[in-house]
Amino acid sequence: MRIALDAMGGDNAPRETVKGAVEAAGVLGFEIFLVGEKYSLERELDKYKPFPGSVRIVQATEKIGMDEPAASSVRKKKDSSINVCVNLVKEKKVDALVTAGNTGAAVCAATLRLRTLEGIERPGISIVIPTLTGVSFLIDVGANITPKPEHLLHYAIMGDVYMRYVLNKKEVKIGLLNVGEEEIKGTALIKESHRLLDSSSLNFIGNIEGRDIFTGKCDVIVCDGFSGNIILKVSESIADTLGTLFKREMNKGLLTKIGGFLSMTALHNLKKKIDYTEIGGAPLLGIDGVCIMCHGRSTAKAIRNAIRVAGEFSVHQVNKHITDQVKNLVS
C-alpha cells in the first residue's frame, strides 16, 4: 500500500504530519510519500532517525494555506503539496492520498484532476460519527453546499457501499436529514430527494431529524453539505463546551474535585469514544481515486488513523463497488 501524504497541510504541519507518517509506516508497513518542502520535511524526519525506509519525500515547492481561496489557489499554485499528491494518485504512483490541509482546495484539486466516478456528478465528504449504538456515516459535510436531489441519491449509494464493504454492516439503513419526519415537510430539495430515495432499491427508512443523528437510528445520514458542515462543527464544539463547563463546575468544591479525579477513567473513555483523532479521516467519496481528508487540527494520531482508513478504502475497492451500484440503479 502506497500513500501520498500532504505533509504541509493542517494547523500542525509538518510536525504532526511527519510524526504520523513515521508511526503509520512502522505500524501498518505502508509506503508513505511525504509531499512538501524538502528541507523542512528532512529536518522533521531527522527527529525520528532511523525512520522506516518506506517513508520518502516528494518535493512540492508551494503550499496552500488553510484560509486561502480554494479554486484559485489550486489553479495558481501548480506545485502545491495538494496538487502534487493528486498528481501522484492520477499517475497511479500511489494508491491513495491523505490531507489535513485546506478542505476546499483538496476537494477542488481532486475533482479537477481525478474527476468523479462514472455516474457520479459531485463528490461528497463523509465522516464516521460515534452514536449510542455504534457508529453512523454522515455524508456530505461540506463538499457540495447546494446539491441537487440526484447528488443526495448518489451520497446514499456511496454511504451504503462504504458501510457494507469497509465497516462490515450487513443491513444498511439510510436516512435523509430533515426538519421533520413527515414526507410533506422540508425544502423542495428534500422532498424530491425523498422521492428518489424512496423509489430506489436502497433500504431507505425516510426522513430523520437532528435529534436522531447520534442515537444510531440509521447507518447512513444523507444531507446537504451546508447542514452537514454545520452539524459537524456544532457537534465538536458542543462536546468541547460541555467539557469546559463540566471542568469549571468540578473545580468549584473539594468533593466534586475528588469526584472528578475518581471519574477520570470514565471521562477518558468517553473522550476516546468521541475523539475525531481515533476515527481517522473523512473519505471524499465519488472521486476516481482515494482521497482521505483530515481535520485541520490533526495530531500525529489522527494522521496515522487516516492513513489506515486510506488503506482500508483501497483494499475494499470502494470505488469499484460504487460504480457497480450506480450502474445497477440506472439499468
Next chain:
Amino acid sequence: MRIALDAMGGDNAPRETVKGAVEAAGVLGFEIFLVGEKYSLERELDKYKPFPGSVRIVQATEKIGMDEPAASSVRKKKDSSINVCVNLVKEKKVDALVTAGNTGAAVCAATLRLRTLEGIERPGISIVIPTLTGVSFLIDVGANITPKPEHLLHYAIMGDVYMRYVLNKKEVKIGLLNVGEEEIKGTALIKESHRLLDSSSLNFIGNIEGRDIFTGKCDVIVCDGFSGNIILKVSESIADTLGTLFKREMNKGLLTKIGGFLSMTALHNLKKKIDYTEIGGAPLLGIDGVCIMCHGRSTAKAIRNAIRVAGEFSVHQVNKHITDQVKNLVS
C-alpha cells in the same frame, strides 16, 4: 399581565401545562387563561385546590396533535386551542400567548390571524442558548426553512432588539451562520445576506461557523430555519447522548461510581445550565402580538418559565422597538 396558555399543547398536556400555569399565577401574579377542553382542565385544576383566582378556563373544543399537518389543521379546526389563544391575542383580551403544541400550527395560526409587524415579511422562531460566556440568541430555528436575504436581515434586527431590551445587552454583536468565515464562502442566500447585513447599521461581525455557536463569539446568530432547526435538535441530542455515554462509563467500575456520586453537584449544575426548561420558551418574533413557543416535551417548570418570558416580552415592548428599528433602517 394576562397570558393565554394553550393548555392542550405538548406531549405532557394538560397535566404539565395546568401545573405550570398554577405555579406561574402564584409566583408571578399573572392572570392566566387556560385554553382547552373545559372538563379535562377542570379535572386537572382540581388537584391544586385552592388554586389562585387569577387562573381561569377558556373553552376550546378541539386540539391539534403534535404530528398533524400545520396549515390544514389550523384552517379546519377553527375551535382548536391554539386558534382560540391566537384570537384572544387578536382581540386584545390577553397580552401574550404561550404554547408547547405543534410548532408549525402555532406559527401558521399566529401568522394568518395576527399578521406580521409592519416592515417584517416573515416571522422567525428564536431561542436563547447557553454559551461559554453567557447566553446567545439563535434565530430562526424553524419558522422559515427557505428564507430570502431580507428575512435574515429582519431576523438580525429582531435579535438585536431582543438582546438589548429584554436581555439588557449593551453592545450586541450579530453573526451570520455559514460554512466558513470568508465572505466568498456559502450559498447565494448567505452571500447576499452578508452584503445586506454589512451595509446595515447593525454591529455585524461577519460570518461565523458552527464551532462558534456555543462559544459566545456573537450575541445574535442569524441562520435559515432549516439549519437552525437541525442545530437545535442536534445540540439537545448531543447533550443527552454524552450524558448517557458518561453514565455508562461511570457505572463500569467502583471508583468511577464513587467519583460519579461525588461529582453529582457539578453534573446537576451543568445540567441546569444547559436545561431548556430553565431558559423558558422561544419567542416567535415578527408577529403583531406576543407568542412564545415551548418545547413539545415541556414540563411545568418550562411552562412557568415561558410564561415569565411572555411577560418580559410584553413589558419591554419588543414589538414596538422592532417596528421602530425597521423604519429607521428603511428611512
